[in-house]
Amino acid sequence: MTTSPDHVASREDLASFVRSLHRSYADGGESWDNADLAGLLEALAAWVDDADGWYRNTSRELPTHGDWRFFAQALQAATMDE
Incomplete structure (x- = not known):
């Protein structure tokens, strides 16, 4: 786990x-803090927008080759019936 x-x-x-x-x-x-879907999605978007700042503040390097499309497809798929 x-x-x-x-x-x-x-x-x-x-x-x-x-x-x-x-x-x-x-x-x-x-x-x-974001216990409903609307709040969670808004917080997710805000974090993605500011991810470079979070990485900089934690002395880490923002992954430049992350598979952003895979994560977007997973989020979209989760909105539909399996």
Whole structure:
């Protein structure tokens, strides 16, 4: 089970991480700052917009070759029935 984004190195790790977020939400998501879908998506967009600042402030390098399309496709697919 992957519970930290720092340990995501594969597609399987990403799926495990998303499942751990889901469990966290199920176990007390009302305590999240962004506990509804609208707030979560808005916060996600804001974080992506400012990711370079977060990486700079944490002395990390923003990945230039991340598969942004894969993540976008995953988000889109999650809005539809399986």
